[in-house]
Amino acid sequence: MKRVWIETYGCQMNVADTELILGVLAGEGYTQADQPEGADVLLVNTCAVRDNAEQRVIGRMGELQRHKRPGTVLGVVGCMAQRLGPILLERVPKVDLVVGPDGYRNLPELLGHAAGGMRTADVEYRSWEHYEDFPQVRAAGPTAFVTVQRGCDYRCTFCIVPTTRGPERSRRLADVVAEVRALAEGGTSEVTLLGQTVNSYHDGTDDFAALLRAMGTVDGIRRIRFTSPYPTDFTPSVIEAMATTPAVCDHVHLPVQSGSNSVLRRMRRRYTRERYLDVVDEIRSAMPAITFSTDIIVGFPGETEDEFADTLSIVGAAGFDDAYTFKYSVREGTPAVKIRDHVPDDVATERLDRLIDVVRAQARRRNAAHVGEVYEVLVERPARRGDMMLARTRRNHMVLVDLPTSSIGEYHKVQLTGTTGSTFTGALHHARLAVL
Ligand code: 5AD
Numbered sequence: 001m002k003r004v005w006i007e008t009y010g011c012q013m014n015v016a017d018t019e020l021i022l023g024v025l026a027g028e029g030y031t032q033a034d035q036p037e038g039a040d041v042l043l044v045n046t047c048a049v050r051d052n053a054e055q056r057v058i059g060r061m062g063e064l065q066r067h068k069r070p071g072t073v074l075g076v077v078g079c080m081a082q083r084l085g086p087i088l089l090e091r092v093p094k095v096d097l098v099v100g101p102d103g104y105r106n107l108p109e110l111l112g113h114a115a116g117g118m119r120t121a122d123v124e125y126r127s128w129e130h131y132e133d134f135p136q137v138r139a140a141g142p143t144a145f146v147t148v149q150r151g152c153d154y155r156c157t158f159c160i161v162p163t164t165r166g167p168e169r170s171r172r173l174a175d176v177v178a179e180v181r182a183l184a185e186g187g188t189s190e191v192t193l194l195g196q197t198v199n200s201y202h203d204g205t206d207d208f209a210a211l212l213r214a215m216g217t218v219d220g221i222r223r224i225r226f227t228s229p230y231p232t233d234f235t236p237s238v239i240e241a242m243a244t245t246p247a248v249c250d251h252v253h254l255p256v257q258s259g260s261n262s263v264l265r266r267m268r269r270r271y272t273r274e275r276y277l278d279v280v281d282e283i284r285s286a287m288p289a290i291t292f293s294t295d296i297i298v299g300f301p302g303e304t305e306d307e308f309a310d311t312l313s314i315v316g317a318a319g320f321d322d323a324y325t326f327k328y329s330v331r332e333g334t335p336a337v338k339i340r341d342h343v344p345d346d347v348a349t350e351r352l353d354r355l356i357d358v359v360r361a362q363a364r365r366r367n368a369a370h371v372g373e374v375y376e377v378l379v380e381r382p383a384r385r386g387d388m389m390l391a392r393t394r395r396n397h398m399v400l401v402d403l404p405t406s407s408i409g410e411y412h413k414v415q416l417t418g419t420t421g422s423t424f425t426g427a428l429h430h431a432r433l434a435v436l
Pocket of ligand 1: 049050158159160255257295296297326327328329330331
């Protein structure tokens with residue numbers, strides 16, 4: 001029996017891709033190792049979106065190499081593999097295999113070659129590839145990621161993903177429905193639909209609104225989430241489908257990237273600040289309980305203090321409950337490389353700190369206002385510390401609840417009893433209070 005150890009970095013789609021990789025390898029007789037020591041195959045599923053993501057992988061590969069014995073295969077897969085390709089083979093002598101996101105179908109064969117001493121890089125784009133016939137090996141639990149769209153056709157000037165994941169393609173609606181139905185039969189009650197611009201989903205016949213409605217008809221699916229949508233792809237019919245499909249959760253992660261119109265233009269985002277805020281308003285009026293989180297980049301080339309001030313102010317204007325904040329990272333091969341006017345690192349760092357302060361203060365304030373309210377939560381997993389369970393509301397708030405491990409997968413009503421600013425504590429609730 002061959003054993004594979006795989007580590008996953010980066011986004012949810014990488015988590016889903018790792019499940020595909022484990023699936024294809026399981027079909028070839030591989031089982032999952034519970035530690036890198038002694039595994040026959042060591043894989044690192046990588047992210048290329050920022051330089052620090054790549055540096056972490058390089059550091060980790062240095063450590064993993066130490067577990068390499070004669071015959072052990074060390075492979076790099078995912079976006080960094082696609083971005084660097086054969087260069088990785090040159091730079092890291094112990095790497096045997098480099099495979100991009102469209103190449104996982106060939107993994108068993110390439111692993112065989114690698115075991116025989118042949119080092120290869122497969123970084124071909126296969127725009128037809130959906131891994132439709134791959135049986136995933138998913139982590140047990142009530143929630144599942146379901147990839148509905150791969151690749152990206154948008155050309156945001158900061159972003160490497162169009163290069164690493166190739167052209168946009170959507171799976172057929174019927175295939176997605178069949179997968180989600182099977183998940184529901186296995187006890188999954190929450191799915192998160194994944195795509196780079198997930199609400200631009202279109203399979204040639206059906207759009208994202210149709211997909212949401214179809215998901216809503218699957219027995220046993222009580223919660224539908226999706227990530228990440230693109231602001232201008234929230235058409236009236238998508239918003240209507242969200243509002244009228246009860247399983248669609250009250251949370252949208254909607255990357256804004258910047259609050260400044262001139263920066264948005266340089267980023268080649270397809271909206272203005274005003275249009276973005278209109279989209280937020282349109283969704284809020286259709287779904288009053290909705291919460292928004294976002295992604296924000298500071299220090300994009302040429303960003304002035306005034307432009308940054310517009311980013312600070314959009315946090316309040318949009319009423320974000322949470323934000324992932326990043327310092328701009330130059331990605332070779334993206335159009336923004338050509339914008340000369342770079343922001344000094346100390347300036348970007350200082351802006352990032354100010355932005356984080358604003359985001360945290362607002363999250364704390366908004367969360368404090370929810371204490372005392374009663375929500376339905378899905379119990380997802382044990383919390384890292386103590387013996388509490390981590391549960392989630394439809395609004396994407398995380399709640400620590402005193403429940404046994406056997407409650408994983410159950411829905412309970414809890415009253416929020418406190419907040420650390422980001423997460424909540426909650427107590428089981430039995431009285432007849434309105435449930436949010
Ligand atoms: N530098 C910094 N952040 C980036 N992101 C994407 N590309 C870059 C980059 N070059 C951020 C965006 C995106 C998130 C996944 O990563 O905010 O939404």
